Amino acid sequence: MKRISLTPRTRLLLVAGALLLVVLLFFVFRKPAVQEDAKAGPQPALTVTVARPSSDSLPLTLGANGNVAAWQEASIGSEAMGLRLAEVRVNVGDVVKKGEVLAVFASETVNADVQQARAALMEAQAMAQDAAANAARARSLRATGALSEQQIGQYTTAESTANARIAAAKATLEAQQVRLRQARVLAPDSGVISARSATVGAVAGAGTELFRMIRQGRLEWRAEVTANDVARIKPGAAAVVRAPDGSEARGRVRMIAPTVDPRTRTTLVYVDLPRPQGMNAPLKAGMFVGGRFELGTSSGITVPQQAVVVRDGFSYVFRLNRDNRVSQVKVQPGRRIGNRIEIVSGLAQDAQVVVTGAGFLNEGDLVRVAPAPAAG
Numbered sequence: 001m002k003r004i005s006l007t008p009r010t011r012l013l014l015v016a017g018a019l020l021l022v023v024l025l026f027f028v029f030r031k032p033a034v035q036e037d038a039k040a041g042p043q044p045a046l047t048v049t050v051a052r053p054s055s056d057s058l059p060l061t062l063g064a065n066g067n068v069a070a071w072q073e074a075s076i077g078s079e080a081m082g083l084r085l086a087e088v089r090v091n092v093g094d095v096v097k098k099g100e101v102l103a104v105f106a107s108e109t110v111n112a113d114v115q116q117a118r119a120a121l122m123e124a125q126a127m128a129q130d131a132a133a134n135a136a137r138a139r140s141l142r143a144t145g146a147l148s149e150q151q152i153g154q155y156t157t158a159e160s161t162a163n164a165r166i167a168a169a170k171a172t173l174e175a176q177q178v179r180l181r182q183a184r185v186l187a188p189d190s191g192v193i194s195a196r197s198a199t200v201g202a203v204a205g206a207g208t209e210l211f212r213m214i215r216q217g218r219l220e221w222r223a224e225v226t227a228n229d230v231a232r233i234k235p236g237a238a239a240v241v242r243a244p245d246g247s248e249a250r251g252r253v254r255m256i257a258p259t260v261d262p263r264t265r266t267t268l269v270y271v272d273l274p275r276p277q278g279m280n281a282p283l284k285a286g287m288f289v290g291g292r293f294e295l296g297t298s299s300g301i302t303v304p305q306q307a308v309v310v311r312d313g314f315s316y317v318f319r320l321n322r323d324n325r326v327s328q329v330k331v332q333p334g335r336r337i338g339n340r341i342e343i344v345s346g347l348a349q350d351a352q353v354v355v356t357g358a359g360f361l362n363e364g365d366l367v368r369v370a371p372a373p374a375a376g
Contacts, residue, residue, distance in 0.1 A: 044368040048357040050320050053301045053349050058335045058342055060295040062232060064223040064269070068241075068287040071218035071272070074189055076211040078204040079182040080105050085210075088198045095217065096187045102211055103198050107183040114176040121169035128162035135159035191215045194285065219285060221251060221271040223293075227260050230267045233293055239271045241291035243282035249273055253293070269293075302340040307353045308333060317347060318354040318361050320369070326354060328363045 083105035090102050138155035141147050185198075195212035204210065221241050225233065237253045257268040271291075273283060283289070308331070309316045315333045318326040329351075334342035347353070354361060361367070 042366055044324070045365040046357045046360055047368045047370050048354045048361075049370055050352045051304060051307070051355050052352055053303050053343060053347060054340075055299055055349070056302045056337065056340065056342075057297045058300045058302070058337055059297050061292040061335075062225070062229055062295060063290065063292045064225050065288065065290045066221055066223035066268070068219055068221055068273070068283050068285055068289060070194065070214040070285050071220050072215040073194070074191065074213040074215050075209050076102065076185060076188065076213060077207055077209045078105075078185065079206060080110075080179060080204075081206040082203060083107070083110070083183060085198060085200055085202050085204060088196075088200055090193050090196070090211070092193055092196050094193045096191065096193060096213070098187055098190045100187045101184050102187055102193075103185040105183040105185075105204075107180055110176065110180045110183055114173065114180055117169065117173040117176045121166065121173050124162065124165040124169040128159070128166050131155070131159040131162035185210060187213065189213070189215050190217075192217045214285065217275045219273045219276060219283060220254070221273055221289070221291060223269045223271060223291065224264065224266040225269050227265050227267060230256060230269065232295055233269055238294040239291055240294065241271070241273065241283065241289055243289060244287065245282050247282045249283055300334060300342040300344075301347070301349055302337070302342050303347075303353055304355050305336070305339050305341050307355045307358055308341055309358050317343070318358050319347070320352040320354060320367070323366075324369065325364055325366050326361055328361075 085103060086106040087104040088102075089104070090096060090100075096102065135155040135158065138147055138152040142149075142152055191213045193211055194214050196210070197208075198204075198210040221239065223239070233253060233256065235253050235255060239251050239253060241249045241251060243249065251271040251273045254270045254272045256270070260267050276283060303317065307317050309318070315331050316328050317331055319329050320326055329346055331346035332344040334344040336342070354367065356370075357367075
């Protein structure tokens, strides 16, 4: 038997033909399965849960920003002139009480002046006693004619002059005692020391500021509110201020400024804040923070926050239709409360919206609705 020899090209053609035959047979036998799938209809794109909008009571708030400042500040200065500061007893952050000694000036020279004034008073009193005795004798001799009226008048004048010198000496002594008291710097009110410029050894002039104090430790939030919104706020309204660390402090509106800033067109609203507890309090004077005013409540339509999808800068929800297909509906979101969000417009209250899986859907997708998980 003669052996047939195949060229490489012929072998390649045979292999290609065999592969083509296998592919054709695959599609021939697969055709009934495809027909069965076509009879079964389109498959759902996703299994989702749905919910209906609900009517809830939502808080009415007004956001604002502003500075945290001291309710009132006290500038504590020196009344003593030309005295050396000998002792400073407080520092920044210290809590002081009214009348507490904050600093002490060297008072040696003032003590000497007090002693000198006291001695001058004693001298004046002694001279006044002598003048009074002379005047009394002169008046007793008036009936005898031993002294002329002019001489009697001189003794009486000397008595009056001596009494005037006593009054002047008393005034001088009192002035020196005041200087002695001024050598001790006292707190004019209870509060927190917020600044200190006093330095031991310095010779401070009269009126030099030594300390600055936050009176009674009280802080306030000076919120900047636009002229259009300020009419919604009333004294006594509640306010919540957010500290930089995320904590919140509740306060009350004390007053509203009677004028509007012509540059910013805003009005300052003064909110009393709780007194800070210690140096590590979250709110400090000088901070610029945000907050909100609580103006009551109103009803609104809300949906779960998962149901709202943001695409291209707009908010949408997917409404479930009767044929289990979804429609993408543009809505306007509003206030948030917990895990729900208000829908201001664009959605009917009786509509069903997709909750779980909304972020993976597109317009017209077919979905399978699963029962919503039980609240637990």
